[in-house]
Amino acid sequence: MIRIRDPIYRTIEIEDEFLPLINNPYFQRLRNIRQNSLLYFVYPSAKHDRFTHSMGVYHLMRRVLNNENNAGISKEDQFALKAAALLHDIGHGPNSHLWEVLVENFDHEQMSSQIIREEFKLPQVADIIEKKHPLYPLLSSVIDVDKLDYMSRDSYFCGVGYGHTDMERIVESMHVIDKKIAIDAKVVSSVEHMITSRISLYKSTYYHHLVRAMDALLEKIFERVQYLRKNDKELYIDELLLNFMQGKGTVKDFVHLDDSVIRWHLFKWSQSKDPILKDLVTRFVYRGGFKALDPVVYGITKEEVLAAIGKSFDVNYYFYETPVKKTVYESEVLVKKKTGELVALSEFSPYIKNVISLPISAIYFIGPTEVMSEFKEHAKK
DSSP, X not given: OEEEEETTTEEEEEOGGGHHHHTSHHHHGGGGSBTTTTGGGTSTTOOOBHHHHHHHHHHHHHHHHTSGGGTTOOHHHHHHHHHHHHHTTTTOOTTGGGHHHHSTTOOXXXXXXXXXXXXXXXXXHHHHHTTOSTTGGGTSSSSOHHHHHHHHHHHHHHTXXXXXXXXXXXXXXXXXXXXXXXXXXXXXXXXHHHHHHXXXXXIIIITOHHHHHHHHHHHHHHHHHHHHHHTTOOOOOOHHHHHHHTTOOOHXXXXXXXXXXXXXXXXXXXXXSSHHHHHHHHHHHTSOSEEEEXXXXXXXXXXXXXXXXXXXXXXXXXXXXXXXXXXXXXXXXXXXXXXXXEEEHHXXXXXXXXXXXXXXXXXXXXXXXXXXXXXXXXXXO
């Protein structure tokens, strides 16, 4: 067993049988995949990676499996669950979730499953990722070890308090009944707090207006690159990235694809002879090139924004409309009463019942800072 230092849990103990998984090149690759893509443009310290997050998820899975509710889980299933906790993000592309927007027909969970089956030769672990194993909710549910870690870790590195939860009580209670997460009634308040914290974390960090603007800007860069590539215009792009943009990337190629590949291409594209690509990349690199405004807050319409942008820019590349809608109660949780009776958390807790009917929703109009700032200034008058 080895021990590593961690800012969230102080010490993470790695059992010897999992060291070959960690030392595998596909897992080591996660050192170069940022956990939160472009969040560091708003929160500069949020440069932590999928590697440390995966270690944290493994740590929490170990603790969950040690609670008395899970005493009956076989050693074989325990190994598979811990391995799944380590490897669940193995298929994330550069810029994490954003990669699935930048290139067509890419799904990180599908890639994770494929790597686990083909490279790690662990079909039972892939079954957990694919939600075919009866205990998969420990890793993927409304309450799971993945969310518990990323909420705490992202909050820590962003310097905000939203994601801190009563993790100890939740971990000591979590188990699975009929493919649903079950908890003891005494920890319901902790779970309510966790779900409230997750809502706040999404609103203040993941859906921050500048993060949405930077996401949109990178997406427009890739749209321009695809246009230039498909129309045989002069463009630097290496074979590795080209294969994935054409949907031809393989598992063997994937081990070499990380955030550094995108950073290098952005550097090269900043010197492009194409004025639109060069301008978009310059705006991205220096952070403030696009601005996102909530049309309800600023009293603006899509038509007037398009008209203003269209006076100086190609709206195909300089306007972006990004709706945001997400529920944070993706699956039901069972509450175990003292009597042994099971009841749905959404019935047991009036608060959770209200949360279900109130998804996170917003919409932003995004465009060049110099144009959008005029709308913002006009609204102040």
